[in-house]
Amino acid sequence: MGASRDLSFAEMVQEQSGEPVQRCYFCQKCTAGCPVAYAMDVKPAQLLRLIQLGEKEAVLGSSAIWLCVNCQTCGARCPNQIYLAGMYDALRQMALGEGYAPEPSVYALHRSFLDSIKMWGRVHELTMLMEYKMRLLPKPAIFFDGLVSDLMMGGGLIAKGKISFVPERVKRLKEVRRLYETNSPGTEVEP
Ligand code: SF4
Ligand code: SF4
Numbered sequence: 001m002g003a004s005r006d007l008s009f010a011e012m013v014q015e016q017s018g019e020p021v022q023r024c025y026f027c028q029k030c031t032a033g034c035p036v037a038y039a040m041d042v043k044p045a046q047l048l049r050l051i052q053l054g055e056k057e058a059v060l061g062s063s064a065i066w067l068c069v070n071c072q073t074c075g076a077r078c079p080n081q082i083y084l085a086g087m088y089d090a091l092r093q094m095a096l097g098e099g100y101a102p103e104p105s106v107y108a109l110h111r112s113f114l115d116s117i118k119m120w121g122r123v124h125e126l127t128m129l130m131e132y133k134m135r136l137l138p139k140p141a142i143f144f145d146g147l148v149s150d151l152m153m154g155g156g157l158i159a160k161g162k163i164s165f166v167p168e169r170v171k172r173l174k175e176v177r178r179l180y181e182t183n184s185p186g187t188e189v190e191p
Helices: 010-017 031-035 044-052 055-058 071-076 082-098 103-121 125-135 139-142 147-159 173-182
Strands: none
Touching: 010 044, 010 082, 031 044, 031 103, 044 055, 055 082, 071 082, 103 125, 103 173, 125 147
16 A cells, blocks of 8 residues: 555545545544444445545455445444445445456346346346356355355245245336436446
8 A cells, every 4th residue: 555545536536426535534433333344354434544545446446345235324423424325336336447346246236136127127036146146156155155045045935925936027117227228337347
């Protein structure tokens, strides 16, 4: 870190996310309340500090930016009204735009979710999860992780009628698909 500092980075993040990242004074309330901070390689408050320091590579290359679940707890706790969820969205877009590899399982789930909506106009869990697993085939360690318990749980949900076996298309599917043309979810990347 340090050698490749980009001093305009904080300004760029602020511009693209609409969040006043320069106001952060590292009180760490966001980190303390974040339900997924334990799994992040860079905790929310640390990420803010790296952004302020212009450590673009460390920020866009971190796996933490893919783990935020958009719960908004941090924004509610922040004394400076910084809503980190919007900032994470912007960072993910920037990372993809600059060719940083996304977190494979998170990326696979996002794409499968979007593809399902595009195909049926709503999520069809079974085909979405099948696509999700197929996307992880090139990553055997992730693919096989929890595979048996996932199959058992999926079978149980189908048997109880909680997941429909046959997908249903919504009536105004064309309108849903038009959203994809006007708000492109981004090009496919190789995680
Ligand atoms: S709660 Fe707000 S001010 Fe405190 S560290 Fe997090 S972002 Fe910065
Ligand atoms: S919005 Fe994201 S960063 Fe903020 S508390 Fe929730 S998961 Fe953590």
